[in-house]
Amino acid sequence: MALIRIVKRQEPLGWGSCFVFLAALSLSLLLGGVILLIGGTPPWEGITTLFRGAFGSRYALEDALIKGTPIFLCSLGVAVAFRLQVWNIGAEGQYALGAVGATWVALSLPEAPAWVMLPAMVAVACLAGGLWGFVPAYLRQRMRTNEIIVTLMLNYVAILFLDYLVYGVWKDPASFGFPMTAVFAEAAVVGRIGASNFSWGLVHCLLLGLIVWIFMRFTRLGFEIKAGGDNVRAARYAGIPYDRLVMLVMVLSGALAGWAGFLETSSTVNRLQPSIMAGYGYTAIVVAWLARLNPLAIGVAAFLLAGLRVGVEGLQLDLQVPAAFGAMIEGLILLTVLAGGFFTRYRFILSRRTP
């Protein structure tokens, strides 16, 4: 009688895991096609439109890079926290507060020159985002509260706070009733690189990505974070200050998301308005997980998922597919990749049981 047994792999799968990843992606696209069909859109046309819209033109690629910026920064922070097994689901709120902090500086120092303004905006944005990460970390370590739920609830609080400001005290009188602040002064805008469409924000991303990669790979703290994430008890036993590490990664995580909020207001929309809350913080979680928390891979995954968002916009214009289709595909991709992980850790062997 032939029996299938499940055995743990002793060696990493190597290139095979790339195959598993691609298979999972294809499966989620296939399911996406089925759902397009349910919604009344021809699936093949839908998928090709999605790809063409995402990566088929220079404009689309540029747009993906621009949208990828905040996703990348949020994801970078989220991934550092996940490394320590700290579940920061709050990038969305930390990003919102970062945007609020940067706007506060821009609105309250209208006369400042750029060399004062921009560093001050970055600092306050990181401080605000970091604080929004510190609160759940503190509650987790002191009160043993669940950081998943606290960070999530703080997302709602932060977004509503942003709403309160742009619908109320910060509303531009000249905005015809729209909820938005006044346009930032020239000095508060991160400019474009030369004559290109890209802002210097892209350079921020590259540098921060590099710094986080070096931090995680070559510094003592980075090593401690990885060790703490692998085994909390062993890490404590080895004298690693786990409690302080939790606070550190959450503040770091929040500060990076805050930086993303700064870039979005300063370089993309040049003012604060509710539409900056596009769910980048949640996409960042998907990205971090797809990239297996590796800072370099996060860059690629952030670009791909930003491309998906751009593609869905095309789908919306050409075939009237609702924008929520993008979020749905993100969820599907994450689920299938998660399930696919099984095949990289275990293998099946056929064994014959002799009677």
Add this chain to the structure above:
Amino acid sequence: MTFELLVPLLAAAVQSGTPILYATLGEIFTERSGILNLGVEGIMIIGAFAGFLVAKLTGNPFLAFIAAGLAGTVAASLHGVVCLFFQGNQVVSGLALTILGVGFANYLGLAYVGQAAPGFDPLPIPVLAEIPLLGPIFFQQDLLVYVTYLLPLVLWWVLYRTRFGLSLRAAGEYPAAATAAGVNVMVCRFVGVLVGGFLIGLGGAYLSLAYTHLWTNNLTGGRGWIAVALVIFAFWRPSRAVFGAYLFGGVMALQLRLQATGTQIPSSLLLMLPYALTVVVLVLASWRRRGSDEPAALGQNLEPID
């Protein structure tokens, strides 16, 4: 606050607490089996949409209610398959399910935004509805609210008084010992996820069928997450879930009333109330966990190797 204002407020608290109660009870049942399902928000909104759609197509709210539960079961089964068969991380899988569910409901629901569907209307219970105070608060509600008066008892009975309940709790508490005692932990956990998903789906249906009677984008608005927090507040016990749900229902009802009376407080700050309260309640519940029935193996996967 005068009496004439307080009684309607408490009645509204019970009503707006009911969807959260369904979801909290469902999540308690799931977590007792050892599976952490963070997909509640997604399952709830899928239930809400399925309920709305079936009510609109068939005109039969009862059928719609059951369909919502079944849709919740199907959605939850995704989490069950990923975590139980494929050993996926339970936290991430639940988050993925929420992202998927909210996207799915908003995707299919866009064509129906603002449309109404038949649902459940208040149905006072004879005699009981006449009791002063208690009558207007508890017994002039709709049928789905009355179901939740019995549901915690049923769940308590299943969990603590049946053989299956014992196995389910053992699967969540100490799966290795449960397996040694001949319990099929996989089956118990899968049933926990499916039954929980059914109840969470019903909670979503309450929103579209009884609370609003119509479909809007993001109908659940974070109620699923509040339910996840309430499981901790409830110490994983069905009885305590009732108090938590009504407390949150009360805050939501109060916030709506304050908005309607046109206070000076901006609406964004009022809307913050339930979320801020969740954090406060969570801190209070987590600070001293003595007496909590948190399953010891919650969130831990089983090794698939025999």
